[in-house]
Amino acid sequence: MSGIAPGDVLGILGGGQLGRMIAVEAARLGLVVHVFNDDPRSPAFEVAARATHARFTDTEALAEFAGGCAVVTYEFENVPVAAAEIVERHALLRPGARALATAQDRLVEKTFVADLGIPVAPFRAVDDLPSLEAALADLGRPAILKTRRFGYDGKGQVVIREGDDASAALDAIAHAPAILEGFVPFSAEISVVAARGPDGGMAVYDPCENRHEGGILARTSVPAAISAQAADEARAIASRIAAALDYVGVLAVEMFLVREGGSERLVVNEMAPRVHNSGHWTDIGAATSQFEQHVRAVCGWPLGDTARRAPRVVMDNLVGEDAHRWREILSDASAHLTLYGKGEARAGRKMGHVTRLSGGR
């Protein structure tokens, strides 16, 4: 059988902790990992067989990197689409440049999801003060102004409440192209991590429930405290999005759960065309981790079992100085610690995570 095999080179664009965890699982499956990143101090470099330190605008470096890879993937959605397109000319890129382009722009992404008939928060494009004022008139307050591009971990967002100055909100996002989103009165934030293979086969993990603090994911709990019907619908939404993108790899879809008069409905918040922080619980919590699953998918290998290994799994992020508690965490027999090898525990920086399995809720 032809195709990608152990011993082949898997390329990763980006070198953060997600790339690091993909690299480790790829090595475990016998692949040779080549990481490309623009930061010489990339956590993924430390566990990769090969490393290229170059800019994402360096056409030659990208072409040389891709030329040596059987397949290339990416670990963050802000890889420039131009760089992805260069890679695609020299190697298989999975997921492809289209998923990247869709996920990079909130307006494109929300339009894409809404066009599939999947509920999203009401939204309007905002380019300037007049369009913002018109959008506020349409959607009411509170509403959230978000930059179309380069937002993550709550960055590039500002809430506009009753009485707030619209032009100050535009200043806060530096007048970048934006969207205004209507407020969704959600009772829970959930996400679904799913993998899709090149043959269209899907493997979907149990929906998980996320708690954010200061815009940063703090805790993921699995299973989410939602009805079986809502869980099924969440899985179906992720599958429809993956299929519509002809997606290959692991994908995460964040959703709001809205409870109204005894019924539950889901509203898609955003998607990430990559392994995702809310999937870290799978490292020991599922039969196949999201990182291994991503490697299997992008290599065109059989997808792994997504079964949970325990009735309940909880993943806590270690943000900033949380990581200084490493010794205490190692003393907890129920804790499985992962640190990302980042030197400095700056405030708001994701330094590691802890996964715990338990018998019940």
Next chain:
Amino acid sequence: MSGIAPGDVLGILGGGQLGRMIAVEAARLGLVVHVFNDDPRSPAFEVAARATHARFTDTEALAEFAGGCAVVTYEFENVPVAAAEIVERHALLRPGARALATAQDRLVEKTFVADLGIPVAPFRAVDDLPSLEAALADLGRPAILKTRRFGYDGKGQVVIREGDDASAALDAIAHAPAILEGFVPFSAEISVVAARGPDGGMAVYDPCENRHEGGILARTSVPAAISAQAADEARAIASRIAAALDYVGVLAVEMFLVREGGSERLVVNEMAPRVHNSGHWTDIGAATSQFEQHVRAVCGWPLGDTARRAPRVVMDNLVGEDAHRWREILSDASAHLTLYGKGEARAGRKMGHVTRLSGGR
């Protein structure tokens, strides 16, 4: 609190699959890994932040390597003791040179274990034909002639049966210094993997049962099909050996189970001062893998939980062309595959392993 912390450098002498798996777990705990080995194509180099390719007789390279490490460990017991002693002058070496010296020589090892009052197979030192003939007269036939040094995976061993020529057996081991071991009529081969910290604390995994094929470990099953009493005794033996060596790190002790007239007794076969193939089942089969446990121990960190994650765990080695079955193994939802990144699937070469959890025996 002083001591070794995430961000520090862990050195590994040796670069095979055991070093590779230690390196990955060390990185997961935030350590920077530096691998020292004499083979440029070392599986562990591919997942390590730093690599030194030099001979174990290169005093300068060893000193420079050790000088940059907070702690150094080894992944095979044939590291020259002289090299270990150089490292010990520049860094903490765990386990120490003494464990290495003891394990490297079957005569020293067996004498050490027997002196602890722990049963071993009857043995005699063999240096030449007269001493071999005297030993055969004492111990009877069949008996096993084993080189004192550099034996592994059944190499350097020859069985002497009724009618076999003693001098031909000496030729077969190239007249190397040897021991003759009396035959032990065992009904099972078991091993115990245990960790000991610098404070003397121990964490001992469940005894496992091993099946060898052609002198190479084929399958490890946990728990071993032995009485609770024998299992307790096996654990106690491993703990006594570790304590007597003032050992720090993971240690494996292989034992024979002998059934006689309804009772069971244990006879120590050999020990390995390192993580061990018969402990690979812990990768997904135990709360803490032996690789993580070894890192915790040599860093002086709290030892992890050794609890099994399932009623039954089975680990199968992939030897030689077995590894060509990787796609079939990936299709098995119950299988967790690890490949070592070795290029060529030579006969008798350990290429990877598969661990499976199941509900019962």
